[in-house]
Amino acid sequence: MESEHLALVGTDAGAENSFDVEKYVRRSRKVDISDLDLSRTADYPLTADEIRCLTYMMDIEGHTIVYLKSILNTCAIRDPQTTAFLSCWAYKDFFHSYTLRQFLEASGVAVSANRVVEVQEQASWRVWMEQMVASLICQMSKHFHAVYLTWGAISELTTLEGYQVLAGRTRNPLLAEILRRLAKDERQHFSFYYNKARTELQSRNAQRLTKFILQRFWMPVGEGVKPDSEVEWIGHYVLGHTPGREVAERIDQTIARLPGMTWFRGLSETREASLKRRRQTTPAMIAQVAAIESKGA
Numbered sequence: 001m002e003s004e005h006l007a008l009v010g011t012d013a014g015a016e017n018s019f020d021v022e023k024y025v026r027r028s029r030k031v032d033i034s035d036l037d038l039s040r041t042a043d044y045p046l047t048a049d050e051i052r053c054l055t056y057m058m059d060i061e062g063h064t065i066v067y068l069k070s071i072l073n074t075c076a077i078r079d080p081q082t083t084a085f086l087s088c089w090a091y092k093d094f095f096h097s098y099t100l101r102q103f104l105e106a107s108g109v110a111v112s113a114n115r116v117v118e119v120q121e122q123a124s125w126r127v128w129m130e131q132m133v134a135s136l137i138c139q140m141s142k143h144f145h146a147v148y149l150t151w152g153a154i155s156e157l158t159t160l161e162g163y164q165v166l167a168g169r170t171r172n173p174l175l176a177e178i179l180r181r182l183a184k185d186e187r188q189h190f191s192f193y194y195n196k197a198r199t200e201l202q203s204r205n206a207q208r209l210t211k212f213i214l215q216r217f218w219m220p221v222g223e224g225v226k227p228d229s230e231v232e233w234i235g236h237y238v239l240g241h242t243p244g245r246e247v248a249e250r251i252d253q254t255i256a257r258l259p260g261m262t263w264f265r266g267l268s269e270t271r272e273a274s275l276k277r278r279r280q281t282t283p284a285m286i287a288q289v290a291a292i293e294s295k296g297a
């Protein structure tokens with residue numbers, strides 16, 4: 001009976017089509033890199049950009065416990081499938097952060113023992129406000145499930161695609177392998193949120209509420225937690241190159257297949273806005289530097 005209660009079953013195989021919560025709970029393990037020889041990191045030095053990017057991801061994965069606290073303040077706490085999934089999700093993401101930290105330290109990057117708290121202190125008041133509003137909306141509408149599930153599907157798919165982009169780009173074989181293992185977990189996370197969001201979005205009112213909230217409040221992964229300059233930087237680092245356009249479109253198109261979400265272009269719009277800002281600021285900066293240089297001459 002328990003497994004029937006927890007199982008979410010779709011018609012086809014694949015992350016987009018079905019997710020079995022019971023199976024996920026039974027098989028949940030932390031990511032395991034004990035077979036990788038981290039003493040070999042010295043053979044493959046990380047680039048400064050890789051260190052910056054991995055630090056960002058380590059921080060966001062480590063912040064999952066705070067996201068969990070916020071989600072559990074909403075109606076999510078009343079859904080047994082969701083609470084079963086979230087328990088394993090938080091555990092797995094803790095080890096994502098832990099693994100990235102382990103890898104960074106093995107590569108000679110010092111990480112503060114208090115890092116998780118330091119990241120929490122950086123989080124903006126906007127995140128706190130949104131948590132309050134989310135828990136209030138829950139009291140007013142039974143359709144709020146659709147909102148956080150859709151939001152979660154976007155975040156997990158972005159993280160999954162991001163890890164795959166980075167794994168494909170790095171020249172460090174140890175890092176590539178770690179990122180592929182993390183991406184495998186992210187695929188399961190995405191599958192849960194996506195399949196459950198599709199069920200919740202069957203209702204027209206749920207679709208309307210989700211559109212209303214996401215159009216006003218949706219933020220890319222890490223925004224509100226990391227400084228804006230870092231969010232902008234990582235968006236460009238992961239998706240700013242030409243193939244990144246295809247990745248952003250793929251994420252948007254997958255989310256747009258959810259009921260009532262055909263309007264969604266969040267990743268592409270964020271990417272285009274960021275590229276536009278860069279095009280505007282780069283010539284202005286060059287002109288400023290040139291002016292300073294000519295004064296000095």
Ligand SMILES: [Fe+2]
Pocket residue numbers: 061092093096159186
């Ligand atoms: Fe994760």
Ligand SMILES: [Fe+2]
Pocket residue numbers: 093156159185186189
């Ligand atoms: Fe995840």
